[in-house]
Amino acid sequence: MAPPPPKRRKGERTRQVRSLIFLRDVAVLAFTAFGGPQAHVAMMLRLLVEKRRYISANELLELQALCALLPGPTSTQTITVIGYRLGGPNLAYLTLIVWAAPAVTLMTVAALTLSYLNPVHMQHLVQFVQPVAVGFVAFSAYKISEKVIRTKTAVGLTVASAMVAYFFQLPWVLPVLLVAGGAITTVRYRRHAIIENKQPVRIEWANFVLWLGILIGAAVLGSYTQLLPVRLFENFYRNGSLVFGGGQVLAPLLYAEFVEFKQYLTGPEFLSGLGLVQAVPGPNFSLAAYIGALAMRPQGGGTAGQLLGAVVGTTAIFLPGTFLIFFAIRFWDRLRQYRVVQASLEGVNAVSAGLVCAAAALLYHPLPYRLLALPFKAGPIDSIPLNPLLVGLTFLLLLWDKVPSAAIVLTALVAGAVVG
Template sequence: METEEIQLAPPPRGRRGARTKRVRGIIFLKDVLTLGCTAFGGPQAHLAMMLRLLVDKRRYLTAAELLELTALCQILPGPTSTQTITAIGYRLGGPNLAYLTVLVWMLPAVTMMTLAGLTITYLDKTQVSNLVQYVQPIAVGFVAYSAYKIAEKVIHTKTSVALMVAAAMLAYRFQLPWLLPLLLLAGGAVTTFRYRKMPVLADKQPLQIEWANFVLWLGILIGAALLGSYTRLLPVRLFENFYRNGSLVFGGGQVLAPLLYAEFVEFKNYLSTQEFLSGLGLVQAMPGPNFSFASYIGGLAMRRDGSGIGGQILGAVVAAAGIFMPGTLLIFFLIRFWDQLKQYRVVKASLEGLNAVSAGLVCAATFLLYHPLPDTPANLGLVAATFFLLLWDKVPSYAIVAAGLLAGVLF
């Protein structure tokens, strides 16, 4: 039986309904914390684990709805997996649950990367490489599983197959961050022409756009730049630097890394190349969003301020706030009227193309993430073993990752 066809019954109304909704929100936050502590491997691997826990097990939403939200977030700048899980929280419990969702989701990774920044002098690149050597191919296995499950659930027509293959080939051949949103828009445009096959809604609601979050995003972007230029305080400038990067980067943590290297290592010399590479290796072994790398850089950048450990923690906090806030504000702006947009046949028809291209991007990510790894039988075997263990559906995701980390420590 297809799990995406099963819908949760609406909660009862009145006091009992409010209590049920509150309990459901608490269970959802526990699930978010579980993902925040166990979801390794970046947005594509996060999608696989969300698919497994939030769709197949909990049925908070369908696989098609999860892909739809992911595609929507990929069009926006910012951390895709963070925006996706925030949007799910908004749909389940409104703004309050969404705010708690983003905090619970980012807290484990930000805390661990802050601690890594405080103790980086005791680590070297060799130790980091040894720690993550088995986690990396395991993460590729998660992405391969995600590609398989997504294609199984959303690819139903010849047009979808063609779009998926074309998107995968183009994304693999041209590894450009701005290409991803263009492919998504192009895929949606292709299936838009089928809008006449969609039913006409008799009670279509008028489109109402609330601009508050968009204005807030733009106001903070301009205000932080002016305040940093006027005060010259390092924490303020760090917030502005990361807020600007979070507002302009498409494509997730892999795209963010070279931008941060150019600004904070080559241009501003806040940390050394060795420190940057050590942190980049560590963040690959951390669960949760890769954008938590910003807290590591923010903590090290504050060393020059001479304010000690307290100053480094402040730097990590303002960096994390700066990098995550833009994407959160933008998804809050768009998600409020996204369901109204889907009432229009043109928009609804475009979802087939968006889902197909999303599946193709995940397929491409499988090969792109495997390509930098040494092409050894051990790595290939770990990818295959992870894929089949996930397909078997008997071993928890966190157990697979924990085994990889333990192997890195022992060997």
């Protein structure tokens, strides 16, 4: 067989190099993205959009909104689907692994060394990271608003969605706001140009069937088997399939299932893990590795058994969201060719900007009560007078655009270690 043309080989090498650079950028985010989904998206906007230009800001918002309408970890799904856009399924799976690996590893080590952990020391270490994360989210709100708010309708949707999201912190509010915002701006579909030769929308059901098949199969197998790893897989897979709103919504569900109902962990053990997952970079869903490792202690398998529990918990919690985003993204690009969908994106993006604004406000000064209560109480971070200055300084450094995001986060960690 004749070798491929040189241009093709050169094109393949270029794509491989770009994929490696992208994975390196994902690794940087995985080690420095503190602060939860909103801060993660803010750092993606800065590195993947502003610096690298893998996608545009509008595309990032569209993908984030699409992921928010699906169950699973929103920021993880978003960065995974960016990898899919750039290099197909193989790069997407590698992106998921690189993104989740640091947090999962740290939470597994935390479970294995639970008796040696001091959550107070960890809180000292990250005491300056949270206000820095708020600065990232505030900067993201500014940049996103600058790019997507171009009409009075968009301004109104941004303000209204920010207010609703701030005062009503319920898991169903976010998808309802996104759908409502898109519906409001669909009336402007005639302003969008008609795309000739549109490709027909063809839905490939393979990933959806795979998700549903595993959900049902795991439930059936878990009800008839006495193997704890199988039951753990079913528990985590079910929770990962049914939770909307990210890690802050997942936490009380896992607490009810694994502490109150099954009693695999004690309350203090769970709260220690919940505090630690806020102190590590990357996805909050990595809490499943910690819970899975501790849940395997009664099996008597030692470290190997606990590692198996961590692997089972991690795999089961991330798989559902991955299957569902792979299912949706395959027909989304064709669906968005239609004028009605294009018009709806104006409203979706405006609502997304409002949600980021609300996230910045909530992270800076949480309400004295939460409609969705976690099994612990968190106080406002502005109890330390220095924090408002850190938020403002972070915003200005990001606006200056000369200091890497990783350097800002690492400086905050070093300062926390020295002061702590």
